Amino acid sequence: MNNEQLKEKIYSIDSTINIVEGKQYLELNVAPEDLSKTALMLKNNPDLSFDYLICLTGNDLPDAYAVVYHLESTKHNHVVVLKVKAANRENPTLDTVSNIWITADFHEREVYDLIGITFNNHPDMRRIFLDEEDWVGYPLRKDYTDNNIVVR
Amino acid sequence: MEDIIINENQIKQEEYIVNMGPQHPSTHGVLRLKISLKGETVEHIEPHCGYIHRGIEKMCERLTYQQIIHLTDRLDYLSAHTNNEAVCLLVENALQIEVPERVKYIRTILDELTRLASHQLWWCAFGMDLGALTTYFYGLRDRELILDIFEETTGARLLQSFNTPGGLMNDIHPNFIKKVKEFIVHFRKKLPEYDELLTGNVILRERTNDIGLLTLEEAISYGVTGPSGRASGFACDVRKHHPYSAYDKVDFKEILYTKGDCFHRYKARVEEMWESMKIIEQLIDNIPEGDYAVKMKPIIKLPEGEYYQRVEAARGEFGVYVLSTGEKYPYRVKFRSPNFSNLSAINKLGAGHKIADLVAIGGSLDLVIPDIDR
Amino acid sequence: MNAILNYLKELFxxxxxLLTGMKVTGYYFVHPKEIITQQYPENRKTLKMFDRFKGEVTMPHDENNQHKCTACGICEINCPNGSIEVISKQVEKAxxxxxxxxxxxxxxLSMCTFCGICIKVCPQDAITFSQGFEHAVFNKEKLIKTLNKPGSSLKEKVKEVKEVIE
Amino acid sequence: MTFNIYDFTSFNQWIDKTLYDNLPSFWALIIEMTLIGVAFLLFYAVIGLFLVYAERKVCAFIQNRVGPNRVGPYGIFQTIADFIKLLMKEIIPINNADKFLFNLAPFIVIIASFMAIAAIPFGKGLHAIDFNIGIFYVMAVSSLGVVGILLAGWSSNNKYSLIGAMRSGAQIVSYELSVGLSMVTMVILAGSMQLSEIVEAQRNGWFIFTGHIPAFIAFVIFLIASTAETNRGPFDLAEAESELTAGFHTEYSGIKFAFFFLAEYMNMFIVASIAATIFWGGWMPLHIGGWVGFNHAMDFIPPFFWYMGKTLIVIFLMMWFKWTFPRLRIDQLLKLEWKYLLPINLFNIILMALVVLMGWHF
Structure with missing residues (x-):
């Protein structure tokens, strides 16, 4: 399925999703409260069946903390990008998708560790790389400061 | 007398927890697996990573696109060239630069040589994990020839940084074609020896058959890619499904098995070595003439937007995500490292098996720790 | 009966x-000629690295003790690790x-990752990689090297360099 | 049999007689024991150093590399240098370890191997004790070493060590059976348990030839089981460095580690010499029936060289195994014993008994 058909297909299922034609892939912008629902739909719909979560990226955008999901269907070989912005800037939370794609378990822990987005209902929401007890701050945030950062 | 009869449930059952790593011979680096044991049987594995976390993604936010490349070497250092290529392809695709055919061919050959070298090292290390120490030296002996080829052309044996946006740092060395051909002839003779020594061995088969089973659904859900995923039947070869460089011009087989145990992960890699040699043979005589790079502006600025580039590294799908604001520095870089996803399946694979099996499973996943920690 | 046959088949x-494996190792045991180990410190005289080997950055000087560096600083800007520092001076000409x-x-040298960008971007080809690989020293300070030799000067007839666009 | 220049019996008797004639019997005994002790200590050290060097060279050539070549010509002094290094190394005290048992364990291991070596005949009349149940003695004593391994694993206060020790325990308990039974097979053929008599019985042909099929099967089983008993690869589960770092001796350093290290090689030497003695005729030269000249020529090679040659060949086989095969898993190890070796062994004993009863041997 090419992007055009995919777009129509997704519209036919849920017309409320905001779909943008990105540079490579279709980009689906969803509201944080719709995340679980949309993700489940993307995985379970037999015509879409996005069963493989390639990559989960946390972003510190100027207006909000966001998460980008790259999804692929191993059956139909099409890729879609799911984007969601956490509503709250102070205490960003999103729903977990680790119950839908298990690999998200580790990726969400990484996002929590480095960006600081908490995922609801995640089975094991701890830091994955940095020290759980004594690390302060989230390094990939733009406002993160550390005396050891070398500025060239 | 009543009160001294001990109910079995009242005995305090302490978990026998063993820390495998961060310094342990079979984790191939500083990975710590916290395993709870019951006798010899592993009940639960909890990976603790981050011992070699260097914040590469953060560093990339202050580097230009040319400079990022040398950091990707240091992720999965065994598929350095492939990782370099991912960044270069991303920049080229974003700027819509068509690189010369020659570059594509050379990149593909180097990719496959990298894959061969990586799988050879994996073979050595897998043998050693299982206690067959001799494999280590046979594998390294043959890998040395590939490293010599790399050294002659790229100037470095492991961390080549040979790619640059728009092409290569240098043209191939005049001896390159001859040496690669010699290597292929040599390795076609030596690879059957690997099979004789290890693949057929009854002890290895007993050790790996039915160990660490991963079904297709689980492999997809865990995002286990590369030979490990393909052993479960997950057709995830980026070279096949989303061809880049010269992969659309070559004919090769995607090695797929369905069982998904340690032995088939082993087999998938050994078979991939044969396929890699086939790919190189198809390309090595047909490298077209031309430039080894296109002229790029000294300062590369990607147009605003998000980019994602996937390549097939030796251990699975390597991805680079770049969020650009149009500056010369990327706003956000994320590396989708194959080992990180592969590691997440280790509890699923290892629970219920023996300690020795856990070592075999770790070996069959072929984890490279700097790639996990980034 | 079948079970016994299977048992024997499995056994043999x-x-x-196992014997096939032993054949391979046995072959190498009796063929020491296959050994490719290099005797490193002994072969130091004959050991030659490949031309492109990235040993360390050097600045070639000609017989008149002249180099080609114009102190433009492009290498310094392009170095990802800050391992190059170009200090220039203003000289009054005739x-x-x-x-x-x-x-x-x-x-x-201690900070260099041998990515080769500095050499690629140098407009004058003033710096190259040398093939030396024996970098071990007893003191960390020795790894900070001054590449231009004392008393060296700029080679004449060097093309004018465009100002770097920062 | 005419007088043989290589017969040490009369020499030993002469020493014995001289000592007892000139000294009170108590002091004679003490001096005799000291002499033998010193001789064995020297032998032990020389063999230990040689075997370590041999193993390193053999494994190097198998692995397509040169091996030690820095200290002395062809690196022959490498093990001596290593040994000096081990002697000078700090002995690291372990917190919360059971100090007494921790220090005791290496000695138990090394004493066990010392005791076993006493009963082995190196030549005619060249052995310390000639028990009439020599085989039983060797079996009993050589399996004492596992007590040391268990103690080492238990007292180290290290989880890896404990797992290693437990593995070792399970391993020795099962493989002792196969070692014993394969020896018993040969006892049936020899008709004696005295090691000197077993060797003597092979004057006209080594048991591996005269006992043909059952003897060969017994030899293979003995080789496998004894490799397992000495905790060597592919049965080195007790150390299993890729799984348990170093298993039972993880926490040992310096001279105590050297004891374990040396004991491993000596145990290998002991089982190889037992194999040489009961299967390959010990110090007996190779005799082929009817070839008088050939047999006579063979007699001129000293028995000690025959014995050492055979032992070293068996040791080489064990090294070859170790450097070729992957390690077994603990359950497979037990499966191999109980499913394959033991039934075959029992069957083999019956076969051997039949062969002996019917006189089908040569």
Whole structure:
């Protein structure tokens, strides 16, 4: 399925999703409260069946903390990008998708560790790389400061 | 007398927890697996990573696109060239630069040589994990020839940084074609020896058959890619499904098995070595003439937007995500490292098996720790 | 009966695979000629690295103790790790003009990752990689090297370099 | 049999007689024991150093590399240098370890191997004790070493060590059976348990030839089981460095580690010499019936060289195994014993008994 058909297909299922034609892939912008629902739909719909979560990226955008999901269907070989912005800037939370794609378990822990987005209902929401007890701050945030950062 | 009869449930059952790593011979680096044991049987594995976390993604936010490349070497250092290529392809695709055919061919050959070298090292290390120490030296002996080829052309044996946006740092060395051909002839003779020594061995088969089973659904859900995923039947070869460089011009087989145990992960890699040699043979005589790079502006600025580039590294799908604001520095870089996803399946694979099996499973996943920690 | 046959088949099949493995190792045991180990410190005189081997950054000087570096600083900007530091000075020429010239070219080998960008971007080809690989020293300070030799000067007839676009 | 220049019996008797004639019997005994002790200590050290060097060279050539070549010509002094290094190394005290048992364990291991070596005949009349149940004695004593391994694993206060020790325990308990039974097979053929008599019985042909099929099967089983008993690869589960770092001796350093290290090689030497003695005729030269000249020529090679040659060949086989095969898993190890070796062994004993009863041997 090419992007055009995919777009129509997704519209036919849920017309409320905001779909943008990105540079490579279709980009689906969803509201944080719709995340679980949309993700489940993307995985379970037999015509879409996005069963493989390639990559989960946390972003510190100027207006909000966001998460980008790259999804692929191993059956139909099409890729879609799911984007969601956490509503709250102070205490960003999103729903977990680790119950839908298990690999998200580790990726969400990484996002929590480095960006600081908490995922609801995640089975094991701890830091994955940095020290759980004594690390302060989230390094990939733009406002993160550390005396050891070398500025060239 | 009543009160001294001990109910079995009242005995305090302490978990026998063993820390495998961060310094342990079979984790191939500083990975710590916290395993709870019951006798010899592993009940639960909890990976603790981050011992070699260097914040590469953060560093990339202050580097230009040319400079990022040398950091990707240091992720999965065994598929350095492939990782370099991912960044270069991303920049080229974003700027819509068509690189010369020659570059594509050379990149593909180097990719496959990298894959061969990586799988050879994996073979050595897998043998050693299982206690067959001799494999280590046979594998390294043959890998040395590939490293010599790399050294002659790229100037470095492991961390080549040979790619640059728009092409290569240098043209191939005049001896390159001859040496690669010699290597292929040599390795076609030596690879059957690997099979004789290890693949057929009854002890290895007993050790790996039915160990660490991963079904297709689980492999997809865990995002286990590369030979490990393909052993479960997950057709995830980026070279096949989303061809880049010269992969659309070559004919090769995607090695797929369905069982998904340690032995088939082993087999998938050994078979991939044969396929890699086939790919190189198809390309090595047909490298077209031309430039080894296109002229790029000294300062590369990607147009605003998000980019994602996937390549097939030796251990699975390597991805680079770049969020650009149009500056010369990327706003956000994320590396989708194959080992990180592969590691997440280790509890699923290892629970219920023996300690020795856990070592075999770790070996069959072929984890490279700097790639996990980034 | 079948069970016994299978048992024997399994047994002898297993033994056969073990013997195949022993054949390979046995072959190498009696063929020491296959050894490719290099005797490193002994072969130091004959050991030659490949031309492109990235040993360390050097600045070639000609017989008149002249180098090609114009102290433009492109390498310094492009170095991802800050391992190059170009310190320039203003020199007054005979015709009265002041000109920027290289004073000290500091190269920190301990920070270098051998990515090769500095050599690629150098417009004058003033620096190259040498093939030396024996970098071990007893003191960390020794890894900070000055590449231009004392008393060296800029080679004449060097093309004018465009100003770097920062 | 005419007088043989290589017969040490009369020499030993002469020493014995001289000592007892000139000294009170108590002091004679003490001096005799000291002499033998010193001789064995020297032998032990020389063999230990040689075997370590041999193993390193053999494994190097198998692995397509040169091996030690820095200290002395062809690196022959490498093990001596290593040994000096081990002697000078700090002995690291372990917190919360059971100090007494921790220090005791290496000695138990090394004493066990010392005791076993006493009963082995190196030549005619060249052995310390000639028990009439020599085989039983060797079996009993050589399996004492596992007590040391268990103690080492238990007292180290290290989880890896404990797992290693437990593995070792399970391993020795099962493989002792196969070692014993394969020896018993040969006892049936020899008709004696005295090691000197077993060797003597092979004057006209080594048991591996005269006992043909059952003897060969017994030899293979003995080789496998004894490799397992000495904790060597592919049965080195007790150390299993890729799984348990170093298993039972993880926490040992310096001279105590050297004891374990040396004991491993000596145990290998002991089982190889037992194999040489009961299967390959010990110090007996190779005799082929009817070839008088050939047999006579063979007699001129000293028995000690025959014995050492055979032992070293068996040791080489064990090294070859170790450097070729992957390690077994603990359950497979037990499966191999109980499913394959033991039934075959029992069957083999019956076969051997039949062969002996019917006189089908040569």
């Amino acid at each position: 099949g297993g033994i056969k695979t 015709d009265g003009k002041t000109k920027k010239e290289l004073d000290v070219y500091i190269y920190k």
